[in-house]
Amino acid sequence: MEEVPLFYGIRDSNIPPYAMWDRETFPKAISVALANYLGDNGIPLNYVATDGRCSCNVEQITTSEVYGSSGTTFTKLRFDFDSIYGPHLDLASGVPESDLVVTDPTKGTSRRLDILASVVPDASTRDLEPSRMGPEMTVRTNMLKNCALSMASSFMNERESALEMLRYATGDIDVSDWESVSGSAGKMVEAIDRLESSYPGCQRPMLLQCMWRTEADGPVMDEDAMDIFVWSDFAFSRLFLESTRRPSDGGPTRPLRCAVRLFSIMLSILEGDHPDLDRIIMDTRYGIAGNREFMVNGKQSNRVMSCDRLVRPVLGTSEIRFLATEGFEGMIAPERRLDTCMYYAARSIRG
Numbered sequence: 001m002e003e004v005p006l007f008y009g010i011r012d013s014n015i016p017p018y019a020m021w022d023r024e025t026f027p028k029a030i031s032v033a034l035a036n037y038l039g040d041n042g043i044p045l046n047y048v049a050t051d052g053r054c055s056c057n058v059e060q061i062t063t064s065e066v067y068g069s070s071g072t073t074f075t076k077l078r079f080d081f082d083s084i085y086g087p088h089l090d091l092a093s094g095v096p097e098s099d100l101v102v103t104d105p106t107k108g109t110s111r112r113l114d115i116l117a118s119v120v121p122d123a124s125t126r127d128l129e130p131s132r133m134g135p136e137m138t139v140r141t142n143m144l145k146n147c148a149l150s151m152a153s154s155f156m157n158e159r160e161s162a163l164e165m166l167r168y169a170t171g172d173i174d175v176s177d178w179e180s181v182s183g184s185a186g187k188m189v190e191a192i193d194r195l196e197s198s199y200p201g202c203q204r205p206m207l208l209q210c211m212w213r214t215e216a217d218g219p220v221m222d223e224d225a226m227d228i229f230v231w232s233d234f235a236f237s238r239l240f241l242e243s244t245r246r247p248s249d250g251g252p253t254r255p256l257r258c259a260v261r262l263f264s265i266m267l268s269i270l271e272g273d274h275p276d277l278d279r280i281i282m283d284t285r286y287g288i289a290g291n292r293e294f295m296v297n298g299k300q301s302n303r304v305m306s307c308d309r310l311v312r313p314v315l316g317t318s319e320i321r322f323l324a325t326e327g328f329e330g331m332i333a334p335e336r337r338l339d340t341c342m343y344y345a346a347r348s349i350r351g
Contacts, residue, residue, distance in 0.1 A: 005328035009036030009074035015081055021331040027117035028081055028099050031210035033323045034315065035228050036074045039063025045228045046309055047205070048235040054197050056235045058307040066205045066230055068111045069104045078103040085112035088149045091269045094277035095149065096142035100208070112150075114143050116209045118301075120310070125298035126216040130311050134302030135211055137239070138295045144258055145277050147206060148265035150233040154202040155195065159270055165194045166267045175264055176283035178252050185256050188263040189244050196234045203234035213313055218347070225320060227313035229305060237262060238304070240294050252286035254294040260284055 004017040007029045013020070020029040038045060039062060047061035064070045069077055080101040087110075088095045099115040118135030125133040155162040169187035174180040196203075209229040213222040243255035261284050268275035302310070334340060 003325075005325045005331055007033040008323050009033060009040070009077075010079050011075045012078040013080065014078075014083060020081075025081055026332065027210065028115045030323060031115050031117060031208055031228070032079055032100065034210055034226055035063045035066070035208060037319075037323055038228060038314065039074065043314055045230050046305075046307060047230045047232070048304060049203060049232040050196060050200055050234040050238060052197050052200050054193055054234075054238065054241075056238055056304045058229075058305060061205065061230055066111070066113070066208070067102045067104070068109050069102070069107075072104050072106055076104075076106065078105060085110070085149075087153065088112075088146075091149055091152060092265070092275050092277050094145075094279070096145050096277075098146060111205075112146070113208045114146055114206060116207060118209055118211050120211060120213045120298065121216060122298035125302065131306070132299075132302055133213075134298030134300070134305060134310070135209075136295065136297050137209075137301055139239070139293045141281060141291065141293055143207070143236075144261060144293045145265070145281075147233050147236050148262050148277075149269070150204055150206050151202075151237070151262075152266045152269040154204055154233070155199070155266070155270060158199055158202065161198075162195055163267075163270050165198070166191050166263065166270065168194075169263065170267070175260065175280075178286045181260060182250065182252070185244070185260055189241055189259050192237065192241060192259065192263060192266075196237070200234070203232040205230050206233040206236055207231035211310070211313065218343075221317050221320075222313075223317055224312040224314075225317045226315040227309050229310075235304070239296055239300075243294070243296075252288060254288060254292075257284060257286055257288060258293050 006017055007020060010029065010032060015025065019025060035045060044060035044062050045066065047059045048056055049059055050056055067077060082097045082099065083101045084095055085098050085101050098112040100113045101110055103110040116137065118137060120135045121133035122136035169184055169191040171184060173184055209231060210226065211229055212226045213224060214220060240255040240258040244259050261280060264280050265275060265277060
């Protein structure tokens with residue numbers, strides 16, 4: 001039987017090697033392979049984190065720090081995809097799967113991460129100069145739940161102080177009724193701001209974002225091709241918390257709904273209620289359709305992620321071959337779709 005190509009550094013997993021190449025898992029597996037490759041070559045990852053003023057900055061973090069695996073080679077770690085993170089089951093019910101749970105068997109420790117694959121430029125920035133380009137980021141409900149779980153667990157050591165700040169925004173509120181909650185939504189955002197500014201040391205890596213750059217109007221990768229950005233849970237929350245400050249007509253918006261959901265989950269967990277996360281999500285729909293929480297375009301993400309490596313990713317196209325063992329390109333050969341074939345035919349004719 002022909003051997004299936006393996007992703008860099010992934011040798012122990014909950015899914016077999018051939019399954020990592022399907023459309024759903026490939027973006028996650030290649031993101032992990034890239035993080036492992038950079039880590040083995042002593043290249044730090046970009047870390048988007050907040051300071052004591054709730055401002056996001058791009059710092060550096062090692063792959064081992066993200067995994068909590070200092071001193072353990074990556075091939076000795078276990079990488080479980082689409083798995084429940086056990087410690088979160090003690091906090092709430094309705095805990096969603098995480099894109100990745102990394103376990104260090106030598107230390108008996110584990111970390112969880114969500115994974116997002118993003119291309120630069122997006123449609124809103126493809127006509128701008130390279131330093132102003134950014135990726136579109138679409139966030140689903142499970143990612144918001146995981147952010148709230150991560151933050152609530154981080155504040156357990158500061159539980160009394162955190163509860164005092166959060167309770168500042170509470171009152172006789174029916175969280176399922178927007179008319180009831182709308183007058184307190186601003187206070188909820190202020191309470192989260194106070195928490196994050198008071199305890200910046202509590203933030204944790206939450207999101208592993210694989211970013212790649214292409215030409216403005218096509219699929220061909222730039223010579224400076226790929227990189228990794230890691231987002232802390234605090235920095236991730238700023239994507240929607242900052243958007244709540246935009247003028248509105250008083251009705252519910254996606255960023256405000258995200259803030260209410262984050263606040264409600266954290267408060268309930270810290271009060272020891274072991275909440276049903278699915279119930280909180282159902283109670284706070286506020287008539288907003290769709291299954292996404294929010295989206296930011298490349299102009300918005302660029303303001304947070306701006307750095308040299310967003311313009312010139314650290315991994316060149318010549319190194320892509322190292323992210324998996326020989327023959328991997330056969331596993332990801334594109335389908336012979338009519339639009340794809342016509343695109344390349346027209347492109348070759350027109351130069």
